[in-house]
Amino acid sequence: MTYTRSEENCLKAIFTITEQGEHGGSTTAIAAQxxxxxxxxxxxxxxxxEKGLVDHKPYHGVLLTEPGNRIATRVIRRHRLWExxxxxxxxFRWDEVHDLAEQLEHIDSDELHDRxxxxxxxxxxxxxxxxxxxxxxxMIDMAGALPLAEVPKDxxxxxxxxxxxSPAFLKLLDxxxxxxxxxxxxxxxxxxxNSVEVSSRFRNGLLLNEQVSRNLTVKPL
Amino acid sequence: MTYTRSEENCLKAIFTITEQGEHGGSTTAIAAQxxxxxxxxxxxxxxxxEKGLVDHKPYHGVLLTEPGNRIATRVIRRHRLWExxxxxxxxFRWDEVHDLAEQLEHIDSDELHDRxxxxxxxxxxxxxxxxxxxxxxxMIDMAGALPLAEVPKDxxxxxxxxxxxSPAFLKLLDxxxxxxxxxxxxxxxxxxxNSVEVSSRFRNGLLLNEQVSRNLTVKPL
DNA sequence: GATATAATTTAGCTATACCTAAATATGGGT
DNA sequence: ACCCATATTTAGGTATAGCTAAATTATATC
Ligand SMILES: [Mn+2]
Ligand SMILES: [Mn+2]
Ligand SMILES: [Mn+2]
Ligand SMILES: [Mn+2]
Numbered sequence: 297m298t299y300t301r302s303e304e305n306c307l308k309a310i311f312t313i314t315e316q317g318e319h320g321g322s323t324t325a326i327a328a329q330x331x332x333x334x335x336x337x338x339x340x341x342x343x344x345x346e347k348g349l350v351d352h353k354p355y356h357g358v359l360l361t362e363p364g365n366r367i368a369t370r371v372i373r374r375h376r377l378w379e380x381x382x383x384x385x386x387x388f389r390w391d392e393v394h395d396l397a398e399q400l401e402h403i404d405s406d407e408l409h410d411r412x413x414x415x416x417x418x419x420x421x422x423x424x425x426x427x428x429x430x431x432x433x434x435m436i437d438m439a440g441a442l443p444l445a446e447v448p449k450d451x452x453x454x455x456x457x458x459x460x461x462s463p464a465f466l467k468l469l470d471x472x473x474x475x476x477x478x479x480x481x482x483x484x485x486x487x488x489x490n491s492v493e494v495s496s497r498f499r500n501g502l503l504l505n506e507q508v509s510r511n512l513t514v515k516p517l
Numbered sequence: 518m519t520y521t522r523s524e525e526n527c528l529k530a531i532f533t534i535t536e537q538g539e540h541g542g543s544t545t546a547i548a549a550q551x552x553x554x555x556x557x558x559x560x561x562x563x564x565x566x567e568k569g570l571v572d573h574k575p576y577h578g579v580l581l582t583e584p585g586n587r588i589a590t591r592v593i594r595r596h597r598l599w600e601x602x603x604x605x606x607x608x609f610r611w612d613e614v615h616d617l618a619e620q621l622e623h624i625d626s627d628e629l630h631d632r633x634x635x636x637x638x639x640x641x642x643x644x645x646x647x648x649x650x651x652x653x654x655x656m657i658d659m660a661g662a663l664p665l666a667e668v669p670k671d672x673x674x675x676x677x678x679x680x681x682x683s684p685a686f687l688k689l690l691d692x693x694x695x696x697x698x699x700x701x702x703x704x705x706x707x708x709x710x711n712s713v714e715v716s717s718r719f720r721n722g723l724l725l726n727e728q729v730s731r732n733l734t735v736k737p738l
Numbered sequence: 739g740a741t742a743t744a745a746t747t748t749a750g751c752t753a754t755a756c757c758t759a760a761a762t763a764t765g766g767g768t
Numbered sequence: 769a770c771c772c773a774t775a776t777t778t779a780g781g782t783a784t785a786g787c788t789a790a791a792t793t794a795t796a797t798c
Contacts, residue, residue, distance in 0.1 A: 300754075300755090302754080302755060302756090322775075322776090323775070323776060323777085324774095324775065324776085332755090332756075332757090333756080333757065333758080334775075334776065334777085335756090335757075335758080335759095335776085335777070335778080336755070336756055336757075337776095338776065338777055338778085339754095339755080339756090339777095340755080343754090354763085354764090354775095354776070354777085355763075355764055355765080355775070355776070382629075385636060386629070386632040386633065386636055387632065388632070396624070396626055396629055399624050399625065399626075400624060403617070403620050403621060404620065405617055405620075408603075408607070408617055411607040411608065411609070412607065415606060415607055521784075521785085523784080523785060523786090543745075543746090544745070544746060544747085545744095545745065545746085553785090553786075553787090554786080554787065554788085555745075555746065555747085556746085556747070556748080556786090556787075556788080556789095557785070557786055557787075558746095559746065559747055559748085560747095560784095560785080560786090561785080564784090575745095575746070575747085575793085575794090576745070576746070576793075576794055576795080
């Protein structure tokens with residue numbers, strides 16, 4: 297079986313939405329994720345449903361079936377493998393690779409991606425800290441990781457991921473000297489705007505707004 | 518400007534056909550190359566013509582304009598770079614890479630392909646002996662190369678390319694121990710069926726039929 | 739110069755994948 | 769139990785990219 301780019305993107309969107317807690321992706325949420333319109337999603341979901349890749353209870357959301365989940369996971373695997381390749385071997389920056397991976401993830405070949413995986417020695421994480429599924433769809437689970445926004449004061453943590461892979465966000469982090477592995481402690485939180493003040497080995501009293509602290513994933517050490 | 522997969526494939530087909538001597542690709546020849554129908558080509562050519570990528574004189578063939586030629590060359594560059602990467606770095610065999618490259622060649626990014634080129638240290642030939650255009654479209658010209666079928670008796674030559682990249686043909690060559698660089702001499706030619714008998718360092722009296730000798734490109738030493 | 743053959747184009751149809759605007763259904767709150 | 773804001777679907781349209789079958793056109797041969 298081979299699926300179209302749009303089908304794969306739709307399955308991936310549903311995966312991402314349902315993974316983030318939602319109990320079934322709404323037509324609207326999927327449309328937002330795909331930057332398309334709800335009516336287009338209705339049609340796409342109908343087709344995916346006929347192919348047995350999703351379960352759709354109108355007004356109650358779309359869920360991936362087991363085959364649908366397998367395909368979505370495979371697309372995510374490919375995306376993350378390519379991002380890793382582009383950064384580690386072609387010397388792209390972490391803020392440059394997402395859009396390229398959006399194209400490359402649709403190349404139709406398990407063999408290619410398994411060889412790419414092997415070539416890189418089976419990397420476990422992509423440049424943004426996201427776990428890379430192995431060929432059976434298994435990946436390291438991120439238990440213990442949480443948004444910086446939810447870290448208690450005076451806890452030593454290190455950055456393990458970013459929720460937002462947009463160039464703008466990643467460039468901001470670069471500009472602040474924050475990257476995967478950077479160790480941080482929350483010194484103060486301001487109720488006024490939910491901003492947090494953090495310190496690292498290199499920098500003291502760095503003020504991060506709520507948007508930033510929500511999009512930084514960290515893990516206590 | 519960004520072009521669709523079908524547009525790129527059509528331009529590439531016209532390039533290949535006109536390169537092989539034809540004075541303008543006929544609708545039928547293009548259709549055969551693309552494994553599509555003449556009527557589909559008519560429509561495609563109309564669109565390419567409106568975009569200024571081809572000149573079409575009905576019943577006298579389609580020719581690439583300078584912009585059309587640039588795009589076709591770029592697609593060929595990408596195809597050959599990917600084939601080289603797949604063979605040299607992911608350990609694919611030379612008979613496995615063509616179809617994958619047909620997909621990868623449409624990834625829309627000069628930056629990616631220039632970096633891939635650099636990563637491989639600017640290879641000059643792909644795994645089938647075809648010259649790889651550089652980022653300005655220039656490539657080594659194959660003057661002096663000719664089909665084995667046209668080599669005079671007792672001339673020492675070596676294999677520099679294959680005209681046919683199909684898995685079937687390449688597997689046949691593998692099976693006969695013939696590969697790029699192999700040195701050959703034509704011992705005898707048989708008028709009956711245009712077959713030739715060749716010798717290499719490893720093998721004496723190997724009989725090759727016309728189809729094979731036409732698809733093997735060699736160069737005198 | 740007429741004509742037949744083969745190449746080419748046109749007409750009309752299908753499928754995917756988008757869109758906007760209009761219609762409709764639902765579930766939470768009253 | 770009802771209503772309505774909102775989510776969702778339907779209707780109808782566009783563009784790309786195929787297809788088959790029918791019509792048309794040019795060229796090469798007689
Ligand atoms: Mn990404
Ligand atoms: Mn990523
Ligand atoms: Mn090839
Ligand atoms: Mn090749």
